Amino acid sequence: MKPASTIFSNAQVTVFETMSRLAMETGAINLGQGFPDDLGPENLRERAAQAVVEGPSQYPPMMGLPELRQAVAAHNKRFYDLDIDWQTEVMITSGATEALTDCLLALINPGDEVVLIEPLYDCYLPMVRRAGGIPKLVRIAPPGWDLDIQALTDAFSDRTKLILFNSPHNPAAKVFSDDELQAIADLVIRHDAYAVCDEVYEHITFDGKTHKPLMTYPGMKERTVRIGSAGKTFSMTAWKVGYLTAPAHLLAPISKAHQYVTFTTPRNLQSAVTLGLSQNDAYFTGLAADLQVKRDLIAAGLEDAGFAVMPTEGTYFMSVDIRSVGFDGDDVAFCEMIARQAGVAGIPLSAFYQEADVNHFVRFCFSKQQAVLEAATGKLKAFFAGV
Numbered sequence: 001m002k003p004a005s006t007i008f009s010n011a012q013v014t015v016f017e018t019m020s021r022l023a024m025e026t027g028a029i030n031l032g033q034g035f036p037d038d039l040g041p042e043n044l045r046e047r048a049a050q051a052v053v054e055g056p057s058q059y060p061p062m063m064g065l066p067e068l069r070q071a072v073a074a075h076n077k078r079f080y081d082l083d084i085d086w087q088t089e090v091m092i093t094s095g096a097t098e099a100l101t102d103c104l105l106a107l108i109n110p111g112d113e114v115v116l117i118e119p120l121y122d123c124y125l126p127m128v129r130r131a132g133g134i135p136k137l138v139r140i141a142p143p144g145w146d147l148d149i150q151a152l153t154d155a156f157s158d159r160t161k162l163i164l165f166n167s168p169h170n171p172a173a174k175v176f177s178d179d180e181l182q183a184i185a186d187l188v189i190r191h192d193a194y195a196v197c198d199e200v201y202e203h204i205t206f207d208g209k210t211h212k213p214l215m216t217y218p219g220m221k222e223r224t225v226r227i228g229s230a231g232k233t234f235s236m237t238a239w240k241v242g243y244l245t246a247p248a249h250l251l252a253p254i255s256k257a258h259q260y261v262t263f264t265t266p267r268n269l270q271s272a273v274t275l276g277l278s279q280n281d282a283y284f285t286g287l288a289a290d291l292q293v294k295r296d297l298i299a300a301g302l303e304d305a306g307f308a309v310m311p312t313e314g315t316y317f318m319s320v321d322i323r324s325v326g327f328d329g330d331d332v333a334f335c336e337m338i339a340r341q342a343g344v345a346g347i348p349l350s351a352f353y354q355e356a357d358v359n360h361f362v363r364f365c366f367s368k369q370q371a372v373l374e375a376a377t378g379k380l381k382a383f384f385a386g387v
Contacts, residue, residue: 007129014122015351019335023345029376032345034170034317036367040236041283044272051268060267062259064092064243068270071277072228072243080213082221088248091255092270094262095240096200096229101127102257103196103225104164107250108133112161117147119171119352121198124164133161137354142310142319142361145174149183156187162194168201168211168314171352171363175209175313185217194250195220200229203284205314206292215245222247225254230273233287235367239269291316291366294373298366301377306384316367319349323360325384330359342383344376
């Protein structure tokens with residue numbers, strides 16, 4: 001029989017699903033896949049339930065409910081002083097991954113070059129390649145996660161169509177500096193390219209650091225697509241509601257891709273997210289403050305267990321150097337070991353790189369209840385004390 005697409009046929013099951021299955025198989029505490037373990041804000045859940053009962057239960061507008069699109073535009077103004085036309089510059093999607101897919105399908109022609117910064121969220125490369133793009137990889141690496149501006153400059157060329165950029169960065173937990181962001185903006189403008197910005201952790205930054213969208217830099221509003229996620233901002237990843245902000249000339253083709261991918265997003269969830277985006281500042285500052293407490297808790301527990309902990313400036317992920325506990329194998333073997341023997345699941349950082357040379361770091365998710373984090377770090381401490 002004729003083969004299916006080689007890009008997807010040759011793809012592995014996502015590492016997040018693999019490690020979650022291992023956690024279920026072994027009964028391990030799952031600090032691997034990145035999802036919170038609480039229910040999310042009660043008022044949003046009530047609004048979503050009420051909207052189901054009240055209806056209607058038919059297709060909402062393809063671009064999203066007008067009230068949610070207005071809320072996204074207001075959110076951009078409120079937090080970043082961006083003036084956005086909700087009718088021509090905002091679209092709602094079934095999650096941020098769908099938004100990314102729409103952008104890549106709509107903006108890339110076969111042979112276009114796409115700059116990416118690894119470690120990479122695992123959907124980036126398959127979707128760039130499926131759209132016909134040619135990836136140009138630039139690396140940041142632990143422990144410093146510094147962006148090599150010369151390497152970034154070398155990755156751009158006249159064939160560059162766009163940079164796919166993630167900040168705050170998963171899994172590096174890095175908030176890019178103003179100098180780094182300005183360098184990216186300069187290169188995008190110099191090469192007449194675009195920026196597709198995955199900013200789903202925009203409200204999760206620590207120690208006084210703030211997220212600054214690339215779209216806010218001079219000359220970038222007309223070249224930038226900005227993607228947010230209700231799943232991350234409201235700790236309800238199953239809802240799969242994303243929102244995309246882009247200049248009208250880019251949103252037009254992106255919306256055409258959207259109409260053939262999912263077309264629309266459940267009305268009741270859009271209604272609840274509208275309420276979520278209008279909440280007062282205390283919600284958004286409280287989200288970061290709560291997660292900073294958990295970051296500090298897991299950092300102390302991991303250090304007490306003997307790990308060298310990498311800096312965590314944003315997101316809800318923390319990486320550790322497994323050599324610090326005397327392990328001389330690779331990160332995949334380490335994750336297998338601690339799931340089966342210590343009862344804790346993590347994610348090997350090598351899964352986010354194309355080459356396996358960064359293979360002695362493991363990522364843990366700390367968007368869990370404090371008792372869960374204490375139990376997990378206690379298990380790791382007890383295990384490595386006995387090794």
